[in-house]
Amino acid sequence: MDLFDSLGDNSEVVTAFFLTHAMSVIGAIIILIAGYIIAGWAGKRVKDATSKSGKFDDTLVPVLSQTTRVVILVITFLLVLGQFGVQTASIIAVLGAAGLAVGLALQGTLSNVAAGMMLLILRPFKVGDAVNVAGTFGIVDEVRLFTTEMHSFDNIGITMPNSRVWGQEIQNLSKFENRRVDMEFGISYRDDMDKAIALIKEVLDADERVMAEPEPLIAVSELGDSSVMIRVRPWTETKNVWPLRYHITKSIKEKFDSNGVSIPFPQRDVHLFKKN
Known part of the structure; x- marks a missing residue:
């Protein structure tokens, strides 16, 4: 009889224990779900607000959104631990020590984070x-x-570590509104250089995309092995650089052909000597 009495008493203790912790578990699950939902909602709201405000660069928008989401998830994690009576202050201290150890072990990864922050602050692009x-x-x-x-440019995805981007020379092809288009054309030594220059100028003057100021450069740049090289350097809006290059190259070739100016190609003369 005493055995059954002791079991009855223990069952009450066990039941009370499970009820107490069941409430903590249920509360933790509710906090976890709510925190996850709020983190996603807040991240989306920050992304929408910053992208529509016009005061934030497009480069900063995804980072601000991700940071907001991570901060809310960390707070949620601490609240869940608090449901089970865990002292969050000690947890933060432990996480700080663990973060230092992880940081030493993952220096390469953290260098990507540091480089990413520099890219966002200085914004070279x-x-x-x-x-x-x-x-x-x-x-x-x-x-x-x-x-x-x-x-x-042919739509292949490229993923580069931030440390490599920040540690290398960065050329921003879109930074300025106007750019210079560098081209060279060769003509035969038998052709009139002034005539070729005049024909090139006609082609440039006929294209509205070529800027009047700065004035396009058209000059003899080199006396090559088989041709006289004429350097052509017009200025245009950045968006027109490649379309203008393709069009000018085709137009100058057609202009030369219709006016008797030849574009030589490399050739070799072979002399045979017959021995007596």
Whole structure:
């Protein structure tokens, strides 16, 4: 009989224990779900607000959104631990010590974060700019905490670690409104140089995309092995650089052909000597 009495008493203790912790578990689950939902909602709201305000660069928008979401999730995690009586102050101290250890072990990864912050602060480029980073050409899609996302001109995705982007020479092809188009054309030594220059000038004057100021440069640049090289350097709006280059190259070739100016190609004369 005493055995059953002791079991009855223990069952009440066990029941009370489960009820107490069941409420903590339920509360933790509710906090976790609510925190997850609020983090997603807040991140989306920050992204929408910053993108529509016009006061924030497009490069900063995804980072601000991600940071807001992470901060809310961290707070949610601490609140969940508090449901089980865990002292959050000690947890923060432990996380700080663990963060230091992890930081020492992941120096390369953290260098990407530091480089990403420098890219966001100094902003050598923004979303949508065409850039050349260490010989890699592409259009910037997004700057994340660890990587910079781009796509090439033929629409191939490019993911570069931020440390590599920041540690290399960055050429921003879209930074200025106007750019110079550098071209060279060769003519035969038998042709009239002044005539060729006049024909090139006619082609440039006929194209509205060529800017009057600064004045286009048309000059003899080199006396090559088989041709006289004429350097052509018109200025145009940045968006017109490649269309103008293609059009001018075709138009000058057609202009030369119709006016008797030849474009030589490399050739070799072979002389045979017959021995007696």
